[in-house]
Amino acid sequence: MSDTRQADVLITGARPYGEGDPVDVLVADGVIAEIGAPGTVEAPESAERIEARGQVLLPGFVDLHTHLREPGREDTETVESGSRAAALGGYTAVFAMANTDPVADNALVTGHVRRRGEEVGLVDVHPVGAVTVGLKGERLAEMGTMAASEAQVRVFSDDGVCVADPLVMRRALEYSTALGVVVAQHAEEPRLTQGAQAHEGERASRLGYAGWPSSAEESIVARDCILARHAGARLHICHVSTTGTVDVLTWAKELGVEVSAEVTPHHLLLTDERLETYDPVNKVNPPLRAERDVDRLRQALADGVLDCVATDHAPHAEQDKCCEWGAARPGMLGLQTALSVVAQTMVRPGLLDWRGVARVMSERPAEIARLPDQGRPLAEGEPANLVLVDPDAEWTVRGAEFASVSENTPFEGMRLPAVVTATLLRGRITAREGKSD
Numbered sequence: 032m033s034d035t036r037q038a039d040v041l042i043t044g045a046r047p048y049g050e051g052d053p054v055d056v057l058v059a060d061g062v063i064a065e066i067g068a069p070g071t072v073e074a075p076e077s078a079e080r081i082e083a084r085g086q087v088l089l090p091g092f093v094d095l096h097t098h099l100r101e102p103g104r105e106d107t108e109t110v111e112s113g114s115r116a117a118a119l120g121g122y123t124a125v126f127a128m129a130n131t132d133p134v135a136d137n138a139l140v141t142g143h144v145r146r147r148g149e150e151v152g153l154v155d156v157h158p159v160g161a162v163t164v165g166l167k168g169e170r171l172a173e174m175g176t177m178a179a180s181e182a183q184v185r186v187f188s189d190d191g192v193c194v195a196d197p198l199v200m201r202r203a204l205e206y207s208t209a210l211g212v213v214v215a216q217h218a219e220e221p222r223l224t225q226g227a228q229a230h231e232g233e234r235a236s237r238l239g240y241a242g243w244p245s246s247a248e249e250s251i252v253a254r255d256c257i258l259a260r261h262a263g264a265r266l267h268i269c270h271v272s273t274t275g276t277v278d279v280l281t282w283a284k285e286l287g288v289e290v291s292a293e294v295t296p297h298h299l300l301l302t303d304e305r306l307e308t309y310d311p312v313n314k315v316n317p318p319l320r321a322e323r324d325v326d327r328l329r330q331a332l333a334d335g336v337l338d339c340v341a342t343d344h345a346p347h348a349e350q351d352k353c354c355e356w357g358a359a360r361p362g363m364l365g366l367q368t369a370l371s372v373v374a375q376t377m378v379r380p381g382l383l384d385w386r387g388v389a390r391v392m393s394e395r396p397a398e399i400a401r402l403p404d405q406g407r408p409l410a411e412g413e414p415a416n417l418v419l420v421d422p423d424a425e426w427t428v429r430g431a432e433f434a435s436v437s438e439n440t441p442f443e444g445m446r447l448p449a450v451v452t453a454t455l456l457r458g459r460i461t462a463r464e465g466k467s468d
């Protein structure tokens with residue numbers, strides 16, 4: 032990654048993981064140089080100072096699931112605008128999904144995304160490689176070439192569509208073991224979701240939406256856990272949305288399957304009650320589910336059955352969202368609201384403390400993607416990939432104010448807790464007080 036180091040930074044009065052007494056933290060040469068009691072850490076005159084009394088210091092967040100839309104749909108997001116949104120949201124690394132145009136199923140496209148990320152320099156942008164050529168689910172993409180290329184692809188996914196053919200998935204998992212990479216599955220049995228528009232249930236029936244059954248997700252997760260076990264492979268499940276998937280993951284983990292799973296902030300907060308609005312800003316894949324699913328997802332994230340939070344940040348143009356439900360594209364923005372939604376759904380109800388937030392938003396995703404320099408402990412000598420959070424502040428979501436090119440947030444107008452006040456990437460301040468560098 033590019034060299035983004037800069038002048039020393041002295042952070043004063045923050046509480047690491049929101050625990051214990053406040054400390055001062057000196058950041059120099061891209062690492063945490065010293066941590067000490069307030070007033071005891073000496074910094075050069077030239078050092079930038081961040082007064083952080085009452086704030087929580089955490090390792091920078093890592094998003095395993097971001098759509099940056101470059102190349103192809105720069106009218107909705109670019110590597111630059113998405114990087115800004117990520118830095119403002121407290122992220123120091125994001126994984127850019129492969130469903131671009133052209134698809135990131137080769138070393139040229141993944142190399143371009145990686146290079147653009149480095150040029151922008153606000154967050155480490157790791158390109159995700161497609162599992163199959165053109166996301167068509169038929170022929171495996173050149174996974175080995177992408178893994179060995181300058182882009183160093185470590186996560187492969189056809190996200191947006193499912194790798195539905197069991198033989199193709201089996202081969203992808205087998206290759207992944209040899210390459211030391213992980214396949215992230217968008218779990219959706221396409222035969223069960225043909226024409227589907229919304230979570231299958233009483234509400235969809237009453238309102239006239241074609242139903243999207245939970246079993247479409249659960250059947251693929253069960254199948255792929257069995258395939259991963261057979262291949263001796265690691266498997267990652269994207270955007271888990273149902274109670275039944277939590278049951279399957281519990282069973283698979285007890286069996287010793289090396290499966291990890293993510294949940295999105297929107298599936299932790301919103302339900303299919305939103306269907307009553309008929310507003311396509313609420314259309315997403317997988318769909319918003321029932322209240323009992325939301326409750327179970329929160330509990331599973333607290334328990335560790337779900338490993339991490341990933342945004343599925345999915346920018347869309349106004350014409351693709353401000354239209355009839357059936358014609359609208361699925362997806363919602365997430366990078367600048369993720370921390371606050373996690374604070375609202377997990378921290379406020381006492382399901383996670385701030386150390387737990389560090390686990391699900393930084394440490395576990397970094398482990399899953401095997402990033403050596405992210406999700407590290409807050410300790411001297413560690414890389415200064417950091418985020419400062421004001422846990423007591425509240426703010427009102429305004430999509431038009433986001434750094435993203437698009438504005439499709441389902442949280443518009445909501446008042447949410449916790450504000451990212453600063454983000455540091457290898458010691459360089461990439462966002463501060465709501466402004467990116």
Ligand code: DOR
Pocket residue numbers: 098130190191192217314315316317343345346360361362363
């Ligand atoms: O809602 C979604 N939008 N889910 C996906 O899996 C893909 C994403 C997109 O690319 O817009």
